[in-house]
Amino acid sequence: DGALKVNVTKIGEETFLAGVMRLVEEAQASKSRLQMLSDRAAYYLTIIAIVTGGITLLAWLLSKATPSFALERFVAVVVIACPHALGLAVPLVAAISTTLAARHGFLVKQRLALEAARNIDVVLFDKTGTLTKGEYGVERIFNFFRFAESRNAGQFPISNDNEILRLAASVDSRSEHFIARAIVREAERKGLELARVEDFQRIPGKGVRGEIYSNILKNVGISDKEEIEIAVGGESLAIESRVSIPGEIQTKIDALSRQGKTVIYVIADGQLLGAIALADLMREESREAIHALKTMGVQIAMITGDSEGVAKWVAQELGIDEYFARVLPHEKSEKVKLLQSKGRRVAMVGDGINDAPALTQADLGIAIGAGTNVAIESAGIILVRNDPRDIPKIIRLSRFTYAKMMQNLFWATGYNVVALPLAAGVLTSQGILLQPALAALFMSLSTVVVAVNAVLLKKKEL
Known part of the structure; x- marks a missing residue:
């Protein structure tokens, strides 16, 4: 009986949800260094399996074995080799970690950014709008x-x-x-x-x-x-x-x-x-975030254009290790370079246009979701909830992700190192001989082990 007036500001792909989905898809399409290494290893393993199979076939034929036995060894070697496990070792963990990040309120734009987070030893916060609410x-x-x-x-x-x-x-x-x-x-x-x-x-x-x-x-x-x-x-x-x-x-x-x-x-x-x-109103979450980061062995620094007195007071209130006061916008990236010149791996957290060069210069750029588009585009990770307590979660997730990737890589590599000689028949004299059917089963199981280990990442508490 009445009328409803709706003001539509964004539609379709312009909505926030669509933006989140797009960023997740882009992150899943990008590759980390470990993933690129995994892809190359899987490629070379395929070649190694074929070459090893050919050498095995030739060796058994030269040793007067029957052609059927030599062919059986060739098939067993090719079948048991598992480039699938090696190829999935990293991408599966990476996909799960990206989804896990989105569930916890931060979006990974670049896989390399998440990979870099585990090595961060100093987090440089822009004061206004990051440690504080920016609500003057x-x-x-x-x-x-x-x-x-x-x-x-x-x-x-x-x-x-x-x-x-x-x-x-x-x-x-x-x-x-x-x-x-x-x-x-x-x-x-x-x-x-x-x-x-x-x-x-x-x-x-x-x-x-x-x-x-x-x-x-x-x-x-x-x-x-x-x-x-x-x-x-x-x-x-x-x-x-x-x-x-x-x-x-x-x-x-x-x-x-x-x-x-x-x-x-x-x-x-x-x-x-x-x-x-x-x-300015201090974010209640800032103290918790800084305490959590310090517990993880990460140092805290702050950068601001405010006076020395304001910067010193905020640093003392939040327990910040060092600060840079009266910093002009174009000088922020120079402060990041200064920290990097001391051998420190820097994560920059900011929200404004002025922070964009520093976000790009840092080893890891983290943008506040409510910040400017320029800052968001310059960062590798975005805090959707504008909560600094998500920064320790980023570092934890990065460390968990790296550990899972390495576990999968070691398993997949170790499996192939052991499986290929067994399939080739090096222990035939000891009565140990893998049939092609059993080799196929082992190949499938190795892939399952990698997949299950990757899924266990979801059980980790951030």
Whole structure:
């Protein structure tokens, strides 16, 4: 009797489920180094079996055996050789591990990535959106005009805190950064009308800037200029703009930084108007993930564009071994290279466009599922649930998978090393002779053993 209005955002192959299925299929189609080794070994085993069979046939004929007996030995050798077991030793385990990964909330895009995870000895986390939720909230606004030190410096006459917030939010409305969105949300919550921004510019790792026109400048008491450049950003932007921060305010800002708060400065035509202090919410799962990784013998490092004070506070809160603060986007991959130059195998965990080069440079790139498409495309493994506790699971699965692959390879190789001479009849003088039918049975059983051992991977607790 009514009407239902449905807004379809994605259909068919564009849906999340289809994307998951596509990534699983791509991972299963890709090959690890061990799988490529297994394929080559199976190929050579087939050749070895045929050559060994031919040599066996010729040897028995030369030893005056009957042609039927010599032919029987040839058939037994060819039949008992099992390239199937060797060929399945790795691919079957790889397929099961990929499916197991998807069930536990992370998608393996590249098999080589999962294979590399077992050797990781340091995990480098990007702070915002990875260890923290990236859900910033405005905690405090500093109006520098209230202080005599600022007035003497000729700062613009901003009458109240809301105008500082309005100016910052107007420029930040053009940005997609976590902090920018938080400032805009706070302005919207207070019902502030944002101004039109022209010549918007993003300054990587520092902030944003843009020109705001007179419709807002009248509200803040600036009537002699039609337009003004507003820059909004962190400490790096303030240093670059060479602005002076009032001593009393600097003391408070330093205290906030030591508590893990992020301070954003609002600058008008090179003059400091105010600052906005924001707090990011720590992921409850981060401590558990870091503890689990340390238990596994993996070191933890953190990289962030935030100040030294913020980075140090977060590192202490989470028990992180080392950190890199005030890192610009293009410098992140350099930090990964720095760790690698010390002989360490690095896993990089990130979610943003800025993290893409570092994700590519790392021995293992892990992207947060809620991150940008660029980050996801650059990573070998994706955390669908955005849960850092899945990272220890990745390493455990990699180690379990490698162990199963090696077990299967040793079994398949050892079986053929023993079976081929027996089928050829080297123990005939001892009364041990394998008939072709029995050789076929052993060949089938060897394949079953490999398959059963691979399936046992599903029983492992991650």
